Amino acid sequence: MVRISGVDLPRNKRIQIGLTSIFGIGNTSADKILTTANLSPDIRCSDLTDEQVSSLRTIIDESYQTEGDLRRVYSLNIKRLTEIGSAAGRRHRVNLPVRGQRTRTNARTRKGKVKTAVAKKKGR
Template structure:
């Protein structure tokens, strides 16, 4: 396996798809990187030459990917929670953040139902 940005990318897939295994690189960014470096997007990772791998590693240094990106996103959420804004409080309570209704739906964010017993006569 080739190692780029600290990630082992699959050898048998096309380089265009393999780059998407790196956190922060989607298909569009992968295509842009390949166009900038001049590497053929249809070539398999196992057929890449060392020079091509070096070009790709160099091009990826211009982007925030993997651990740095995860840390950056985590710090942004922590900042929202620390200042106590509505978005931060909603994140802390594991509720939908972007104004969705919670009376019904929102099961993904709230978790499984906690059944409350009905009122006895």
Template sequence: MARIAGVNIPTSKRVVIALQYIHGIGPKNAGEICEKVGIPAERRVNELTDQEVLQIRETIDRDYLVEGDLRREVSMNIKRLMDLGCYRGLRHRRNLPVRGQRTHTNARTRKGKAKPIAGKKK
């Protein structure tokens, strides 16, 4: 089991797919990492040498913002918006959709379970 950026990545999968288990690395970044290190796309994680795993780890640490650091930066950005009191910050504070979606109907994921209103039915 290879451990990269504090995440145990699955051993039986291809390296490009396994790297995507790390928060902050998607298909594009995983491909770039494999290209930088010089690992072919069809190679599997259990076929990697210790040196290659070390190279992948160093590349990620040097060039990418992943896992805890990325989560911290995103939460700090949201906190900054909330402290400013801008519209987006207010939407985050009230736990409503931030990006202009309608809330008359839908938005149940953000708003929670619908609360019945007494005397509404006619």
């Protein structure tokens, strides 16, 4: 089992796809990492040798922010926006779409389940 940056890479997938399971590494970054390490993207994660895994680890640790560090940067950026009271920060605070999407319809992912208004019964 290959473990890089605290993530177990899927065994049966190609290394190019397996690297994308690490938060902060996408397809382009995975390609750059593999060319730097002189590895074929078609190798399966289970077929990697220890030397290849260690070279991948060093490249990723030196060149990329991944997993916990990157998540911390994201959360600090959002926290900063909310503290300074920017438009994006206010949208984050009330759980609305931040980047100008429409909210009259759609936006259910961000707004949550539909809250229907309940009419009050007249008391006797």
